[in-house]
Amino acid sequence: MASAAHTCDALVVGAGYIGCAVAAALAAAGVRTALLDRGPIPSGASRANYGNVQVQDAELAHSLPMVTAGYRRFATLEAELGCSVGYRRVGSLLLIETAAQQQIMAARLPTLHAAGIVAELVPAEHLAELEPLLDYRRIAQDAILRPMAACYHADEGQVSPFQFMAAFLRVGRRHGLAVHPHTEVTGFDIAGGRLVGVRASAERFSAGVTILTTGAWTPRLGRLLGRDWAIPHVHGQALVTERSDLRLNNHLSSAAFFEAMHAGEGDASAGETRPASAVLAVAQTADGHFLLGEAGASTEDLGAHATGQGQAAVAREVMRVLPVLARLRVLRGWAAPVAFTADSLPFLGPVRDLPGLILATAFKSTVVVTPLVGDAVAQWVCTGRTDLDLTPFSPDRKMAVE
Template sequence: MHYDALVIGGGLAGCATACYLAEAGLSVALLERGEINRGASGQNAGSLHFQLEHRLIHHADALADELQHYVALTQVAIDHWRGIEAELESPLELAMHGGLMLAETDEDIGLLERKAAIEQAQGLEVTLLDAAQTQARAPYLSPAVRAALYCPHEGHCNPRLLTPAYARKAKRLGASIVTHCAVTETRRQGNRWRVRGALGSGEVCEWTSDVLVNAAGAWAMDLGRMANLHLPVFPVGLLMNVTERTALFIHHLIQHVGRRLSMKQVDDGNVLIGGGWSARLPQQHGQWLPGRPQVDMAALRANLRTALAVAPGIESLRVLRSWTGTTGITPDQLPLIGAVSRAPGYYVAAGGSGFTYGPTYARLLSELITRGEASHSLAPYSPDRFAHMNMFMG
């Protein structure tokens, strides 16, 4: 069967890209080895963090130019999120009533000031609050919090709802979604891509396409290898926790500029706590395996202690569940979005804060594919920045 585009991976990146390509009139099939939304896209914290994260601001010198572009793209993502429930015609438990990035030490405050300068220069709405202003806005925070950067657009969305909503819309627009189909081979033949996949039944199927989109998340590198490409996306195991329900008292997305923390309370009253604490990836014979990472109890305790230090009101809450997921990280922490020049018709959408930016990356990538140019440049994220890794790949 021939399609204009084959998209591999049924997470947010894949489902949203398939949806926008179908909307643009392309014939599209999406191939997913398991079920839709069972990877990082369905396991994440659901934070819409539009402020530069802890992991990025600590490398602000090395990433100076890229961060300017990143912040400029944030405004595009904010506008996109504001209209997303109408666009997908689905309620997504979306809340965008503001986020606070906290500082406790002089060093933290210095980082916040630096971050505010980068963000404000690109027009992102952020306000630096001193201790009293922070307490007035968020009385549930500890007096140890000495300053905070407030962004009125931050918030959260239910990760169990977003990707399925894209998959449903993609189907309505005529895309074919094939689950339980593990792609095992991708080959360039003439001016087409030839893709083989093993169905759950054991049957092997073959498709051809003009365009191939690698949206395999943390496994984008494995998929790249099938096309004789090095795509540097490395799997990382992450931890999340959720407490029992309580009356609503945390009204913001809470992050910390110097410590790993993300915390929010959803409308049902549960408090979600995460922020980049690690979980152990399964291994066999020195290879990472795609299964669920294991909870690391030391990381779990440290994550909860960090949350408790800034929001003492959570002390009496029982943790209902901790879970893990696997995301993909690149050597420079920026996503890998765009065309691979040495492999005509091959596109990648992987890495980065792929929940917050996933819908926007997918829309821009589909513009690049269908019109040759995206309405907001994706140049800093081009996979070609790692072209040197493929110089000898034949």
């Protein structure tokens, strides 16, 4: 049977946050664009995400201009998209449990302040003023974590992940975007040293430029091109509860994220999975469901199966901090492979020595930069330049050895 053939100016592979935004921006710029994904659309780790618009956890050396500019976009984003994405302002508390964590958080503050991010250290005795669910005065259990402090930033936010991605898809479709779910890339076509298209399932796509926004699947695709992109991933897991009248004022997470910085997560042997451990990450949807996480296990498995071990680890960690949630029923758990990099920087920009290929993947905090990255990639495709300095994010950069 002959393969179905498609021709476009730009092909976006991977329909998560970044892929949907890139495809929409390209289509809106008049570029004939196709978006495909190996699964449903929207897809990937973005389907498992809380939708947090995170600011104060940014990588400091190179990412702050992108993060702060990205955050400013959210003030007008719904008007630009022509619909609601469920955006609301929410604060963030990074809970500090050890002296080492407090030292790390304190050391970050001058750089955050210089970038206009007004984060502050809040001592333990004032945390309940910002987050009443952290009021432990009537709780006697020894197992409860009583943070020694927290890093607080009032100006963060949250979107509804599916509304967010659907809004970009609607914009793209209005401008002729072709969407191809359940279409897995199996090979690439190169002619004259240039990438000119992909083979996917029983179809063939010819394109002037291909953008990979493929998260944890990026190394697998890279190997088809003879590339060894250092993008490991963890098997991340979370839970969601029934609706509750309890209200969380802030996203809660742990400064342990910075203390660990994914230590050792990139060295899993093929087929071997480390036991899941959990680091606190709790948010709440606008309609009252608590999102509880997150467990992470280093693995080369790209599956999305939740495990009893991971869910139990999440529950134990959350109960240490929010015992007030103990009576809520858990509705379900879920999992996804979540990409990261050793230097906490994304792979964003053209691939050297292979014209026609751009990477936009492995972002540390994705939602906050999603609209900005979509526009930046479209600008690069249309003009060969971008207002963002992409140099630190080059897919060809030398990665630091841990």
